[in-house]
Amino acid sequence: MVADELHRLTMTEAGRLLRERKVSSLELTEAALDRIATLDPQVHAFITVTADQALEQARGADEMLARGAGTPLTGIPAAIKDVISTQGVRTTCGSKILEPFVPVYDAHVITLLKEAGFVMLGKTNMDEFAMGSSGENSAYGPTHNPWALNRVPGGSSSGSAAAVASGMAYFALGSDTGGSIRQPAALSGVVGLKPTYGRVSRFGLVAFASSLDQIGPLTRSARDAALVFEAISGHDQRDSTSAEVEVPSIADTLDGDLRGMRIGVPREYFAEGVDSQVAEAVELAIGQMGALGAQIDRDVSLPSTDLGVSVYYIIAPSEASSNLARYDGVKYGYSYQDGASMWENMEKTREFGFGEEVKRRIMLGTYALSAGYYDAYYKKAQQVRTLIRREFDEAFQSHDVLVVPVSPTPAFKIGEKVNDPLAMYLNDVCTIPVNIAGLPGISVPCGFATADDGARLPIGVQVIAKPFDEASLFRVAHAYEQATPWHEEMAPV
Amino acid sequence: MSLTPDEVRHIARLARLGLTEEDVEKFQHQLSGILDYFQRLRDVDTEGVPPTAYPLPLHNVMRDDEEAPSAAQADTLKNAPLREGDYFRVRAVLEE
Numbered sequence: 001m002v003a004d005e006l007h008r009l010t011m012t013e014a015g016r017l018l019r020e021r022k023v024s025s026l027e028l029t030e031a032a033l034d035r036i037a038t039l040d041p042q043v044h045a046f047i048t049v050t051a052d053q054a055l056e057q058a059r060g061a062d063e064m065l066a067r068g069a070g071t072p073l074t075g076i077p078a079a080i081k082d083v084i085s086t087q088g089v090r091t092t093c094g095s096k097i098l099e100p101f102v103p104v105y106d107a108h109v110i111t112l113l114k115e116a117g118f119v120m121l122g123k124t125n126m127d128e129f130a131m132g133s134s135g136e137n138s139a140y141g142p143t144h145n146p147w148a149l150n151r152v153p154g155g156s157s158s159g160s161a162a163a164v165a166s167g168m169a170y171f172a173l174g175s176d177t178g179g180s181i182r183q184p185a186a187l188s189g190v191v192g193l194k195p196t197y198g199r200v201s202r203f204g205l206v207a208f209a210s211s212l213d214q215i216g217p218l219t220r221s222a223r224d225a226a227l228v229f230e231a232i233s234g235h236d237q238r239d240s241t242s243a244e245v246e247v248p249s250i251a252d253t254l255d256g257d258l259r260g261m262r263i264g265v266p267r268e269y270f271a272e273g274v275d276s277q278v279a280e281a282v283e284l285a286i287g288q289m290g291a292l293g294a295q296i297d298r299d300v301s302l303p304s305t306d307l308g309v310s311v312y313y314i315i316a317p318s319e320a321s322s323n324l325a326r327y328d329g330v331k332y333g334y335s336y337q338d339g340a341s342m343w344e345n346m347e348k349t350r351e352f353g354f355g356e357e358v359k360r361r362i363m364l365g366t367y368a369l370s371a372g373y374y375d376a377y378y379k380k381a382q383q384v385r386t387l388i389r390r391e392f393d394e395a396f397q398s399h400d401v402l403v404v405p406v407s408p409t410p411a412f413k414i415g416e417k418v419n420d421p422l423a424m425y426l427n428d429v430c431t432i433p434v435n436i437a438g439l440p441g442i443s444v445p446c447g448f449a450t451a452d453d454g455a456r457l458p459i460g461v462q463v464i465a466k467p468f469d470e471a472s473l474f475r476v477a478h479a480y481e482q483a484t485p486w487h488e489e490m491a492p493v
Numbered sequence: 494m495s496l497t498p499d500e501v502r503h504i505a506r507l508a509r510l511g512l513t514e515e516d517v518e519k520f521q522h523q524l525s526g527i528l529d530y531f532q533r534l535r536d537v538d539t540e541g542v543p544p545t546a547y548p549l550p551l552h553n554v555m556r557d558d559e560e561a562p563s564a565a566q567a568d569t570l571k572n573a574p575l576r577e578g579d580y581f582r583v584r585a586v587l588e589e
Contacts, residue, residue, distance in 0.1 A: 104568040198549045211547035240554040241547065310531045321508060328509070330583050332572030342584035343509070351511030359510060363501070363520055364527060366508040380534050382544030387537070389545060421523055422530055438548025467548075 006031040007167030008490060011076055011224040014170055018065055018075045025065065025075030028170075029058035029119050032077040036121065036168045039493055043166055044143050045159040047082050048090055049122035057119040064117045072227045072251070074117035079169035081160050082123040083130055084215065085204035086110055093206050094126040094138040094156075097327050097334045097353030107204020108239065109173060109215055109232045116231050121169055124159030128355045129324065130180055130208045132156045133427040134417065137357045142414055145188060146491030148455040151411040154184030157218065161188035164218045165491045171219045171228050175205060177212045178312050179406075179431025182443035185218050186406035186460025189445050189491060191477065192218045193225045196467045197438035198243035201236030207323040209316040210241075212435040221487055222444060222477035226251040229470060245468050253471075254478040259293035261476060264399035267298070268305035269430055275409045278459050281447035282405045285461040285480060289403065292479050297399060302391045307384050308432040313425055314368050314381035315436075320358075321365030327353060360421060389437045396466040401476055403463055405430050410449040410457035430462065440465050442473045445486040458486075494528040496521050 006028055009017070017023040033051050040046055054077065061075035080086060083093045085103040087110075092098045106114070113120075127137035135143040135158025143158035145151040146166035153162040157174030161184035164172050174181040176194035185192025193216040200215045207213065217228035233247040265286055270279055290296045329335035329349030336348035354362070368377035395402060407427060417424045434441040446461035461480075465472045481487050501521050505512045512520070566579060575582040 101572055104564065104571055197547070198551070237556055241549060241551065243549060243551070304537075307534060307537065310534050313527065314531060314534075325509075329574060330581055333574070335574030337575070339584075341588060342586055345584060346509050347511035350509060351513075354510070359512070359516070360520065360523065362508050362510055363504050363524060367504050367524070367528075370504065370507060376535075377531065379544055380537075380539060382546065383539035383542040384534055384537055385545040386542050387539070389548065422527055425527075436548075 007035050009170070010221045011170040011219060011227065012221060014076060015072045019070055021065070025058040025061040025119060026055065028075065029054050029077045032121055032168060039166055039168060042144060042149055043146055043162050043493065044141055045124055045163040045166070045168060046079070046122045047092055047094070047125050047140050047159070050089055050120055053089070054119050054121050061117045061119060071116045071231070073113065073231050075119060076170050077119045077121050078113070079121050079124045079160055079163040079172040080110070081126055081157050081172065081174045083126060083175050083206045084110060084173060085206070086120070086123065089123065091123065091206070092140070094128040094140060095354065095358070096139040097349070099334060101333050105204065108201035108236045110204065112232055124157070124163055124172060126158055127156035128358050129206070129320070130156040130175055130177055131320070131357050131361055133179065133183055133424055135159070135184070136414060136418055137355055139355055144414070145411045146493045147189060147457055148411065151413050151455065151457070152187065154187035154407065154411065156180040157184050160218050161185055161190055161192070164190045164220060166493045167490060171217050171224055173215060174218050175213055175215050176435065177209050177316060178435050179428045181216045181218060182431050182441055182460070182462060183407050183427065185443040187411040187458065189458030189489065190218050190220055191222055191225045191445070191487065192216065192443045193229060193470070193473070194434060194441045195229060195233060195470060196440045198241055199233050199245070199440070199468065199470070201239040201242045203236055203238040209319040210323065211319060212316060222442070222474055222481050223251050223254055225442070226254065226474045243468070248471050250471050250474050254474060256479045256482040257293060258289055258476065258479045261294040261401065261472070262399045263289055263294045263296050264300040264395055264402045265296065265298045266300045266302040266305065266395065266402055266404060268302055269404035271306070273408050273426070273429070274405055275449065277449035278405050278407070278409060281449070281459040282461050285446040286403050288483055289476060289480055292483055300395055300399065300402070302395060302433070304384065304388045304391055305433060306429070308388060308436055309425055309429055311381045311384050311388065311436055312428065312432040313364065314377050315385065317361040317365030318368045318378050319365070321362045321369065324358070324362055357421070385436050388433055392437045392439060400472050401463050401465050403461060406443045406460040406462040410451065410459060434464055438467060440467070440470045440473055442477050444477045444480060446484070447486055494532065495525045496528070
């Protein structure tokens with residue numbers, strides 16, 4: 001295998017070569033760091049590259065592999081969203097307020113990945129505090145879509161999606177509060193999984209909206225995503241919302257058969273606002289799943305779908321306004337010192353430390369929780385949340401999975417929506433309901449759209465399952481992949 | 494739904510968030526527009542529907558109360574913007 005072809009491998013293929021000793025982790029890691037050095041000035045997927053640590057971890061992984069002690073992740077170079085705590089490695093959350101912050105402990109997922117012998121290449125760019133759908137809200141500058149550099153890669157896990165799409169990393173971790181893994185995966189042409197709420201410990205994940213946040217992988221195949229999912233899932237006492245549910249072995253059971261799988265297609269997800277090329281590609285994907293043996297039921301309705309955006313943009317900012325109260329300039333991070341009083345220092349710390357979208361959501365959440373408005377906004381949103389969950393419960397009585405679009409449009413141009421927050425929020429209409437109901441969802445590449453300027457842009461199809469049934473998601477995603485060529489294409493960078 | 498500049502300033506104060514006058518004007522319009530969009534929830538019948546705080550059927554998760562090491566003091570202070578000895582240094586909370 002020549003060094004300049006290594007980036008084309010999937011994680012599964014790279015892992016096999018590592019265990020057969022046909023390539024070393026050091027070779028993979030050096031090739032990945034070279035690719036980052038060459039491409040990242042244009043893509044800007046990384047905020048921090050940890051080259052020295054990566055080479056050291058690669059040497060350690062090669063020793064593990066030489067002993068025959070490797071796991072599927074041993075020696076695999078990967079990228080971590082900068083919202084996940086890494087001991088001794090700066091963790092900014094894409095925010096100026098955490099520019100100097102170096103965590104003193106690892107997130108639970110990092111502990112697990114280190115035990116598995118992974119190699120961390122660095123920390124990826126993101127919308128500040130994971131608030132955004134384009135990657136443009138980073139205090140460190142936007143990430144560019146590897147398929148068309150003048151377009152957004154999606155967000156908020158913008159750097160994680162772009163790093164995997166451009167072959168800089170074999171997998172990446174992201175976080176998904178309203179679509180922040182699945183939407184950038186769709187816009188960047190990679191696989192993105194949001195596991196069931198409670199499946200992956202959030203210990204060490206910097207909190208945005210605690211009733212919605214979940215960590216998950218971005219990869220170049222469904223099988224790769226299953227391998228990372230198995231490695232990071234499971235109960236952790238340090239996260240009180242971590243579920244004591246057994247993690248199934250999925251990757252080795254995947255075949256291409258969908259016979260007996262009952263797929264529902266809720267009509268509300270194909271309503272006005274969904275781009276015709278997106279709707280067409282998703283329809284073709286559903287047809288393909290039918291051809292693989294699945295039963296397709298198009299008579300499915302989730303009538304509260306269009307309320308999801310309102311529910312989400314009340315609940316998430318409310319929780320965020322509380323979670324982000326901790327950034328006061330006293331314990332860590334940026335701290336304004338020149339005010340006339342403690343209160344002025346605190347207000348200026350937050351004024352200069354937070355970007356515009358974060359301020360907007362803190363304002364929105366503070367308003368929704370404030371005296372006199374709580375019942376009309378927050379409580380009402382929580383009640384409608386119950387209605388949305390019940391509709392999913394009912395749909396899953398007679399279907400194993402639901403198949404819908406991920407993003408209503410392909411990647412848009414950088415700068416196109418920055419002045420219209422509501423238009424930006426509506427990007428999340430197809431992904432938000434999954435977080436509201438705590439379900440698992442996966443985005444899988446399903447074709448390309450041609451933009452007005454001729455750009456060829458990836459499209460994703462979303463598969464949704466009932467809580468803790470990620471196995472069905474992977475079964476559908478893998479079978480679909482085996483029958484189609486989309487996931488084999490790499491961004492032309 | 495239309496917020497006044499004073500309402501915007503009041504919310505910012507509750508959140509201890511400094512805003513410029515330019516921010517106040519911008520947020521007044523943007524937040525009003527977003528709150529208008531939320532009005533669609535008003536028409537939904539939620540009589541007797543219990544609120545969902547989070548999606549798991551888990552309540553009051555307890556662990557055994559056993560001694561275990563917590564973060565070392567030196568680690569805890571590592572990121573302090575200002576410190577004095579083993580303390581975080583802050584401005585006086587109550588001033589003359």
